[in-house]
Amino acid sequence: MNEHIHPFVSAKPQRLGLLAGAGRFPICFAKSARAAGHSVHCVGVLGMASDELGDVCDSYVAAPLGRLGKAIRLFKRARVDNAVMAGKIEKTALFKRFRWVRNFPDWRMIHMCWKYVTDSKSDDSLLLAVIREFERDQIRFRSALDYCPELLVKHGFLTRRKPSPAQWRDVNLGWAMAKEIGRLDIGQTVVVHDMAVMAVEAIEGTDACIRRAGTLCRRGGFCVVKVAKPQQDMRFDVPTIGVQTLQSMREAGGRVLAIESERTILLDADEVVELADKLGIAIVALNADELQLRIAS
Numbered sequence: 001m002n003e004h005i006h007p008f009v010s011a012k013p014q015r016l017g018l019l020a021g022a023g024r025f026p027i028c029f030a031k032s033a034r035a036a037g038h039s040v041h042c043v044g045v046l047g048m049a050s051d052e053l054g055d056v057c058d059s060y061v062a063a064p065l066g067r068l069g070k071a072i073r074l075f076k077r078a079r080v081d082n083a084v085m086a087g088k089i090e091k092t093a094l095f096k097r098f099r100w101v102r103n104f105p106d107w108r109m110i111h112m113c114w115k116y117v118t119d120s121k122s123d124d125s126l127l128l129a130v131i132r133e134f135e136r137d138q139i140r141f142r143s144a145l146d147y148c149p150e151l152l153v154k155h156g157f158l159t160r161r162k163p164s165p166a167q168w169r170d171v172n173l174g175w176a177m178a179k180e181i182g183r184l185d186i187g188q189t190v191v192v193h194d195m196a197v198m199a200v201e202a203i204e205g206t207d208a209c210i211r212r213a214g215t216l217c218r219r220g221g222f223c224v225v226k227v228a229k230p231q232q233d234m235r236f237d238v239p240t241i242g243v244q245t246l247q248s249m250r251e252a253g254g255r256v257l258a259i260e261s262e263r264t265i266l267l268d269a270d271e272v273v274e275l276a277d278k279l280g281i282a283i284v285a286l287n288a289d290e291l292q293l294r295i296a297s
Contacts, residue, residue, distance in 0.1 A: 013036075013037040013038050013039070014038050014039075014081075014082055015038070015039050015041065015078060015079055015080050015081070016033055016038050016039065016040050016041065016080065016082055016083065016084065016147065017041055017042075017043070017075040017078065017080035017082070017083030017084070017139065018030060018033075018040050018041065018042040018043070018053075018057065018083065018084055018086060019042075019043055019045075019071060019083060019084070019085045019086075019130075020042050020043070020044040020045065020048075020049040020050075020053055020085075020086055020087045021044075021045050021048050021049060021085070021086070021087030021088045021089040021090070022045075022048040022049065022050075022087050022088045022089075022090055023050075023087045023088050023240070023242070023244075024050075024242055024243075024244075024267050024268065025086045025087050025088075025144075025240050025242075025265060025267060026042070026044070026049060026050070026053055026086040026087040027050060027052055027053060027056055028148070028151065028267050028268070029084065029086045029144045029147070029148055029151075030042065030053060030056045030057050031056050032147065032148035032150070032151070033147045033148060034056070034057075034058070036147065036148075038147065039058040040056075040057045040058055041057065041058055041059045041060075041074070041075065041078035041080055042057040042059065042060045042061070043060075043061055043062075043063050043070075043071040043074050043075070044060065044061070044062045044063070045062070045063070045064075045065055045087075045089060046062045046063055046064045046065070047064075047065075048065075048087070048088070048089065048090055049062060049087065059078060061074055065089075066105035066106065066109050067105075067106050067109070068105075068106060068108040068109040068112060068130070068133060069106040069107060069108035069109070070106065072108060072133070072134060072137050072139065075134075075137075075139055076137060076139070080139060081138065081139065081140065082139075082140055082141075082142050083134065083139055083140070083141050083142070084141060084142055084143065084144040084146075084147070084235070085127065085130075085141060085144070085235060085236045086144045088205065089126075089127070090205070108133060111133065112129050112130065112132070112133040113129070125185075127233075127235075127236045127237065128233070131235065131236075141235050141236075142235065143234040143235045143238075144238075145234060145238070145265075151265045151266065151267065152262055152263070152264070152265060152266075153241075153259060153261055153262070153264045153265070153266040153269075153285045154261060154262070154285065155261035155262065155285055155286065155287070155290075156261070156284075156285060156286075157282075157283075157284050157285075158266075158272075158273050158276070158283040158284065158285060159273060159276045159277050159281065159282050159283045159284075160277050161276075161277070161280055161281065161282040162282055162284070163223070163256045163258070163282050163284060166194075167223050167255070167256050167282075168291075168294050168295060169195060169295065170192040170193060170194070170195060170222070170223040170256070171192070171223050171225055171256065171258040171284075171291065172291055172292075172294075172295050173192050173195055173197070174190040174191070174192040174197075174223055174224075174225030174258065175225050175227060175258070175288065175291055177190040177192075177197060177200070177225075178190040178225050178226065178227045179227055179229075179230060179288075181200055181201070182227060182228065182229035182230060182231075182232075183229065183230050183231070185229065186200070186201070186202055187200060187201030187202050187209070188201060188206070188226055188227060188228070188229065188237075188239045189201035189206045189209050189210075189224065189225065189226045189239075190224075190225050191209060191210060191213035191217075191222050191223070191224050191225075191254070192222060192223050192225065193213075193217050193221060193222035193223065198212075198213040198216050198217050198222055199212045199213035199216065206226060206241075206245065206248075207244060207245065207248040210224055210245075210248040210249055210252050210254060211248055211251065211252050213252055213254070214251065214252025214253050214254075215252075217253065218253075219253070220252070220253020220254065220255065221253060221255050222252075222253065222254055222255065222256075223254070223255070223256040223257075223258060224245075224249060224254050224256065224257050224258070225258045225259075226239050226241065226257070226258070226259050226260070226264065227239065227259070227260040227263070227264075228260050228263040228264065232263065238263070238264070238265050239259065239260065239263070239264045239265065240264070240265040240266075240267060241257065241259060241264065241265070241266060241267070241272070242266070242267035242268055242272060243267075243268055243271055243272055243275060245257065245272075246272060246275050246276055246279065246281060249279075249281055250279050250281070254281065255280070255281060255282065256281070256282045256283075256284070257276075257281060257282070257283045257284075258283075258284050258285075258286065259283070259284075259285050259286075260285070260286070260287065261285035261286055261287055262287075264285065
């Protein structure tokens, strides 16, 4: 298992920094960490992070994407030594018109880009550069799962409905394809129907990938496969599903959601399972070895 899962879990309360992007994961993390006795000091990416973080964190400030120095100063002021990333950093913001006006970089961001960012603008390249810049101020990033391991999905069927033999074949194809695009650091999700790849996730994210599959497969019934990258760094970009994933599948016509057990974050688990059962969507958490056994049988 990846070296960044759970080696730093401690019962001793800590002052934790939270660098928050979009979605519910930062909110769930903050609630879980505070319930465990930690204090959480959050810097949310302006225009992405939820305002609800102000209610569930000990302190909260929003900062533009390019103001890395501001985030570092705020963490230092809060006496934070350990920090986590949670939530989606919507990379499409880097390709919008007038992006440099909206996200004008400060000197720390300029230094990070000059010193650490490679020619690639992949998720791994950019987020590892952020981590290295914070480390210059002795702020170490840990996996959020070091503090809330209960958010990792367990192995097995989550819903009453199970995939059919034909859907298992689609899941097998989607798994192989998703692992390959993960290896290339393109995305983590592939949508398959009748052994044909309907959509592959890239910069747009999982929900948009699912919706695109729905426009290409009007009759629905397809399988959504979401896995961790083979080289997954559990400090960032861990595959995550929640209620929004199911809502996207309902709108697009998806019938099966296959995820990687012990390497995928499941948010609001009870609500997700209840909704999936209501919609007749099958959710299964498995690993590559079990998938091969399913196909062989």
